[in-house]
Amino acid sequence: MDAAVLITIVVMTALAFDFTNGFHDTANAMATSIATGALRPRAAVALSAVLNLLGAFLSVEVAKTISGGIVDESQISPAVIFGGLAGAILWNLLTWYVGLPSSSSHALFGGLIGAAWISFGADSVHLTKIVEKILLPALAAPLIAGLVGFIATWITYRITRGVPDRLVTKGFRFGQIASASLVSLAHGTNDAQKTMGVITLTLISAGHLSPGSGPPVWVIVSAGTAIALGTYLGGWRITHTLGKGLTKLEAPQGFAAQTSAATVILTSSHLGFALSTTHVCSGGIIGAGLGGRERDVRWSVARRMAVAWVLTVPAAAVVGAIAGKAASLGTGGVIGVAVVGIAVAVGIYLASRRTPVGPAHVVDELYTPAEPTPARKVA
Amino acid sequence: MHVNWGALVSVLVVSLAVVVGLVLLFGLGLRGIAARDGRSPVPGVALAAVAFAGCAAVIGLGIYVIVS
Numbered sequence: 508m509d510a511a512v513l514i515t516i517v518v519m520t521a522l523a524f525d526f527t528n529g530f531h532d533t534a535n536a537m538a539t540s541i542a543t544g545a546l547r548p549r550a551a552v553a554l555s556a557v558l559n560l561l562g563a564f565l566s567v568e569v570a571k572t573i574s575g576g577i578v579d580e581s582q583i584s585p586a587v588i589f590g591g592l593a594g595a596i597l598w599n600l601l602t603w604y605v606g607l608p609s610s611s612s613h614a615l616f617g618g619l620i621g622a623a624w625i626s627f628g629a630d631s632v633h634l635t636k637i638v639e640k641i642l643l644p645a646l647a648a649p650l651i652a653g654l655v656g657f658i659a660t661w662i663t664y665r666i667t668r669g670v671p672d673r674l675v676t677k678g679f680r681f682g683q684i685a686s687a688s689l690v691s692l693a694h695g696t697n698d699a700q701k702t703m704g705v706i707t708l709t710l711i712s713a714g715h716l717s718p719g720s721g722p723p724v725w726v727i728v729s730a731g732t733a734i735a736l737g738t739y740l741g742g743w744r745i746t747h748t749l750g751k752g753l754t755k756l757e758a759p760q761g762f763a764a765q766t767s768a769a770t771v772i773l774t775s776s777h778l779g780f781a782l783s784t785t786h787v788c789s790g791g792i793i794g795a796g797l798g799g800r801e802r803d804v805r806w807s808v809a810r811r812m813a814v815a816w817v818l819t820v821p822a823a824a825v826v827g828a829i830a831g832k833a834a835s836l837g838t839g840g841v842i843g844v845a846v847v848g849i850a851v852a853v854g855i856y857l858a859s860r861r862t863p864v865g866p867a868h869v870v871d872e873l874y875t876p877a878e879p880t881p882a883r884k885v886a
Numbered sequence: 887m888h889v890n891w892g893a894l895v896s897v898l899v900v901s902l903a904v905v906v907g908l909v910l911l912f913g914l915g916l917r918g919i920a921a922r923d924g925r926s927p928v929p930g931v932a933l934a935a936v937a938f939a940g941c942a943a944v945i946g947l948g949i950y951v952i953v954s
Contacts, residue, residue, distance in 0.1 A: 666916075
């Protein structure tokens with residue numbers, strides 16, 4: 508097929524993934540701030556979108572690898588990247604539909620693993636790296652963040668004992684905005700660059716850029732804009748789960764959860780043991796729930812999240828394998844995958860309209876997904 | 887397979903230390919504000935100012951880590 512057409516489709520798919528990454532991960536930064544009333548829903552996603560956009564421009568040091576060595580990148584072709592992105596996008600949409608937070612990075616890894624495996628065989632996938640980069644961090648992140656969040660919450664309540672409730676609530680709401688902003692900024696810097704890396708490597712593999720090149724300005728601008736737009740859309744289903752579904756948060760708990768998440772994310776990134784933002788934020792919220800006055804965590808929701816985390820890589824890998832194989836067949840395969848992918852995305856969106864979840868729901872106490880909901884502004 | 891256990895332990899220890907310090911500072915700041923209403927507001931205001939300045943410094947460090 509015409510290489511330019513394939514490159515164009517891969518770039519558009521990468522930006523689509525970036526967009527889903529934005530609305531899927533808004534909840535990580537802003538769910539607790541919305542749940543405790545620190546920020547109104549629309550203001551929260553607007554702030555997060557701006558900080559994600561800003562984060563995309565903070566650093567242009569594009570990741571040298573897009574898979575962290577999990578797959579043999581000397582064999583990565585635009586068709587494999589396309590398959591990987593297709594798997595990641597589909598998993599992001601499915602988990603958004605059921606309101607479960609899951610790692611967009613792990614979904615991308617899964618998609619690339621499947622596409623590389625089906626195209627080049629099992630040797631192109633480094634299983635030990637899967638343990639190092641995916642399994643172990645996925646286990647460690649919620650445990651570390653949960654422990655830190657639990658202790659932070661315990662201290663938060665004790666250090667403010669005797670301080671008027673009104674001041675405590677107002678003060679911690681303010682502090683929560685600062686820590687949520689840090690998470691948003693870090694997310695924009697890390698995740699937008701991931702897409703920049705995907706697009707840049709695609710352009711290099713097609714000979715449009717010389718090896719070792721940085722991302723062109725249009726790549727930086729488009730990746731930052733895509734993740735910011737996705738973030739502004741809100742991903743209200745996942746925001747509802749993290750803000751209201753896991754536990755009922757008071758302002759001190761929200762502050763402890765968000766501060767713990769921000770600290771663990773930045774520390775792990777700085778010390779070279781990168782942890783998933785989604786897993787860290789979820790763990791922080793659970794820890795804050797356990798450390799609060801009511802010690803109330805809905806473990807059924809936590810179990811569903813854990814199942815989604817376990818399924819992320821294999822599910823994205825299966826879709827990535829199918830899409831990668833089809834794409835490697837030529838123009839018809841790529842167009843076929845694109846058409847099927849768009850049809851599935853539209854189907855998921857239409858299904859979501861039957862039980863809409865909008866900004867108003869994430870501040871409603873009595874909302875349950877099974878009940879019919881009144882018409883509201885929905886994203 | 888090489889797992890960097892040292893980095894993992896460091897993540898836990900450093901995160902815990904930073905968060906505990908930050909939460910203590912913020913809580914002390916709120917206590918300082920609450921103490922403003924007492925007979926002598928100056929110590930409360932001073933405590934709050936120092937505590938919140940410490941929090942701001944930690945946030946600044948976080949931004950530095952992101953940018954760098």
